[in-house]
Amino acid sequence: MEMSLLSMNRSYRHMKRYRQVISVLVKYGFSEILARTNFWARFPISKKLLRGKSIEGSYAVRIRMALEELGPTFIKLGQILSMRSFLIPPELAQELARLQDEVPPVPFAQIKPFVEKELGRELGNCFQSFQEEPIAAASIAQAHPAVTGDGQEVIVKVQRPTAREIIATDMEILMEFAQLLEKYVPEIEQYDPVGIVEDLAKTTKRETDFLNEARNIELFARNFQEVETVYVPKLFRDLTTSRVLTLERIKGVKPYRPEVLREAGLDPKVVAQNGGRALLKQIFEDGLFHADPHPGNLFILPGNIIAPVDYGMMGRLDSHLMSLFTDALIAVTRKDVEGIIRVLTQLGITDERANLMSLRLDIAELMDSYYGLRLGQINLRQAIERGSELARNYRVRVPSNLLLLGKALGTYEELGRTLDPEYDFISEARPYVRRLIRRRMSVGELSRQAFKLLRDTYRLLRVLPGELELIVTRIRKGNLSVQLQHRGLEKLIAQIDRTGNRLSLSLVIAALIVGSSLIVQINRGPRLFGYPAVGILGFVIAGIFGIWLIITILRSRNL
Known part of the structure; x- marks a missing residue:
C-alpha cells in the first residue's frame, strides 16, 4: 500500500512530463498502445490527448521520430534497443541506429555559473579562455573549447544543468509504462520491457557520471602506454567532476572516407589495420573495449595514429x-x-x-x-x-x-x-x-580450472549433508513450505476489483435514493424548494455518483 501511494505521488508530481510523453506518442500514432495499457485510468489525463491527428509513415520511422522528440532518456532507450537486434525486427533496429542526438545548446549564461559551481572556482581562475559557443551539443552534454591556465588547449564537456532531473523523471515514467506493458500486453512480455528499462537506468547512470568516463580514460591510457599506434587524450583531473569533464583537445582527421585521409598525407590501409589491432587488443588482452568505434569517435593523427574520444560507452x-x-x-x-x-x-x-x-x-x-x-x-x-x-x-x-x-x-x-x-x-x-x-x-590454465573445480566440489560436499538434514527435519515437522507464483492473473484481478467497486457504488447510490425517499416522505427538518433539505441533498449526491458511474462504464466500453 505504501509503495502504491509513493508511485501515485510520483505520477502526480511528474504530470506535466506524462502529458508530454502521451501527446508525442499520440502524435506519432501509438494511441492504441496507450489504450491497451489503460494508461489514462491510472493518471488523470484528458482523453482529448488521444484524439489528435497522427503523423503517417512506417512504424519504425515513427518510433525513431517519437524517441528523438522525447529527448535524452528516450534516445538512449532507442540506442539500447538498436543493439538488441535479437529482440526487435531488423527494419526497426536499422531505423533506431539512425537516431540523432542533436539539440540546441544551453546558453552560456547558464553554463558559466554551473561550471563554476562544479569546479568550485571562477571560470577565469580555471581557464585562460573559454569559448562561449559549444562545438557540439547533445541531449546530455555539450563541448566547449578552452585553454587552461598553463596554455594547454582542452575540450570541456559540460553536462546540461537539468539533464539528471529530466532523466530521473523519464526513468520513473518508463518503468511505470514498462510494468503496464507487461501487465496488459501479453505479447510484449517476451521482450522483457522492465529488464530493458533497468538496463537503461544503469547505462544512463554511468553516462551521466563523468567520473566514470574519467576512470575509463585512465584505464585506457594505462593499457596503451606502450602502444605507439594509439594515443589517449590527457585527462585534467583537477578540472573534472561528475558533471564536468576536461580533456586534451585532439586535432586530427575524422576517418569518414579514405580520400580525406589521403589528402592529409595518411594511409587508409594502415589506419584500418592500426584501429583493428587496437580494438582486438582491447577485447582479447585488456577485457575493456571502446564499444562505439565509429568515425565520429576517432581522430587520426600524423603517422596514422588512432586517437579515440568519447569514453562513455565501454x-x-x-x-x-x-x-x-x-x-x-x-x-x-x-x-x-x-x-x-x-x-x-x-x-x-x-x-x-x-x-x-x-x-x-x-x-x-x-x-x-x-x-x-x-x-x-x-x-x-x-x-x-x-x-x-x-x-x-x-x-x-x-x-x-x-x-x-x-x-x-x-x-x-x-x-x-x-x-x-x-x-x-x-x-x-x-x-x-x-x-x-x-x-x-x-x-x-587447465590445472587452475581443475583446482577450482575440486575446491568448489569440496565446498559443496562439505555443506551438502547439513542442508539435506535440514530439509529432512523440516519435512518431518511439516514445516517445509513451497512458494507458488501465479502469473497472468493481474488483469483478471483488476477486472474483478473494478466490478466490485462498481457494485459497491451502485449499492451506495441505491441506499442514498431509498434513504432520501424516506426522508422526503416523512417531510420533516429544514426545507429546500419546499422539500426536506437532507432528502434533496441525498438525491443530488446519488445523481452525481450515478452519472459518474455511467460515464465510467461507457468510457471503458464494457457494458
Whole structure:
C-alpha cells in the first residue's frame, strides 16, 4: 500500500512530463498502445490527448521520430534497443541506429555559473579562455573549447544543468509504462520491457557520471602506454567532476572516407589495420573495449595514429565471460553445435520455452553457410546480424556486454572496409584467437580450472549433508513450505476489483435514493424548494455518483 501511494505521488508530481510523453506518442500514432495499457485510468489525463491527428509513415520511422522528440532518456532507450537486434525486427533496429542526438545548446549564461559551481572556482581562475559557443551539443552534454591556465588547449564537456532531473523523471515514467506493458500486453512480455528499462537506468547512470568516463580514460591510457599506434587524450583531473569533464583537445582527421585521409598525407590501409589491432587488443588482452568505434569517435593523427574520444560507452569482459567466450570460439572452430548450446546454457540466456532441438539445427545450418569460405569472404557484421536473427527467433537473451562486443566488432569492420575494401578484420583477429585458445588449453590454465573445480566440489560436499538434514527435519515437522507464483492473473484481478467497486457504488447510490425517499416522505427538518433539505441533498449526491458511474462504464466500453 505504501509503495502504491509513493508511485501515485510520483505520477502526480511528474504530470506535466506524462502529458508530454502521451501527446508525442499520440502524435506519432501509438494511441492504441496507450489504450491497451489503460494508461489514462491510472493518471488523470484528458482523453482529448488521444484524439489528435497522427503523423503517417512506417512504424519504425515513427518510433525513431517519437524517441528523438522525447529527448535524452528516450534516445538512449532507442540506442539500447538498436543493439538488441535479437529482440526487435531488423527494419526497426536499422531505423533506431539512425537516431540523432542533436539539440540546441544551453546558453552560456547558464553554463558559466554551473561550471563554476562544479569546479568550485571562477571560470577565469580555471581557464585562460573559454569559448562561449559549444562545438557540439547533445541531449546530455555539450563541448566547449578552452585553454587552461598553463596554455594547454582542452575540450570541456559540460553536462546540461537539468539533464539528471529530466532523466530521473523519464526513468520513473518508463518503468511505470514498462510494468503496464507487461501487465496488459501479453505479447510484449517476451521482450522483457522492465529488464530493458533497468538496463537503461544503469547505462544512463554511468553516462551521466563523468567520473566514470574519467576512470575509463585512465584505464585506457594505462593499457596503451606502450602502444605507439594509439594515443589517449590527457585527462585534467583537477578540472573534472561528475558533471564536468576536461580533456586534451585532439586535432586530427575524422576517418569518414579514405580520400580525406589521403589528402592529409595518411594511409587508409594502415589506419584500418592500426584501429583493428587496437580494438582486438582491447577485447582479447585488456577485457575493456571502446564499444562505439565509429568515425565520429576517432581522430587520426600524423603517422596514422588512432586517437579515440568519447569514453562513455565501454564494454567489459570479466574472466568468467572471457572463459565462456573462448569456449564459444573453440566450439565454432570445431563446428561443435553442442558446445555452443552449452555456452548459451552456462550464460543463462536460453529461454526455457526455446526449442533446443530446432535451435541446434539452425545453428548447424548457420555454421554450414560459412563452411569453405576464406576468412576475407566472411562479412562479420552480416554474420552478427544473422546470429541476432537466430537469437530473436528463439528468445535468447544476450548479456549487455556481449551486445556491446557485437556492436563494436560490427561497427569497426564496416569502418575498416570503408577505408580499405580489402581489409580482412577476421584475419586480423586470428592470431589473437589462437593465443586465447592456446592459453585456455595450456597446462597451467587447465590445472587452475581443475583446482577450482575440486575446491568448489569440496565446498559443496562439505555443506551438502547439513542442508539435506535440514530439509529432512523440516519435512518431518511439516514445516517445509513451497512458494507458488501465479502469473497472468493481474488483469483478471483488476477486472474483478473494478466490478466490485462498481457494485459497491451502485449499492451506495441505491441506499442514498431509498434513504432520501424516506426522508422526503416523512417531510420533516429544514426545507429546500419546499422539500426536506437532507432528502434533496441525498438525491443530488446519488445523481452525481450515478452519472459518474455511467460515464465510467461507457468510457471503458464494457457494458
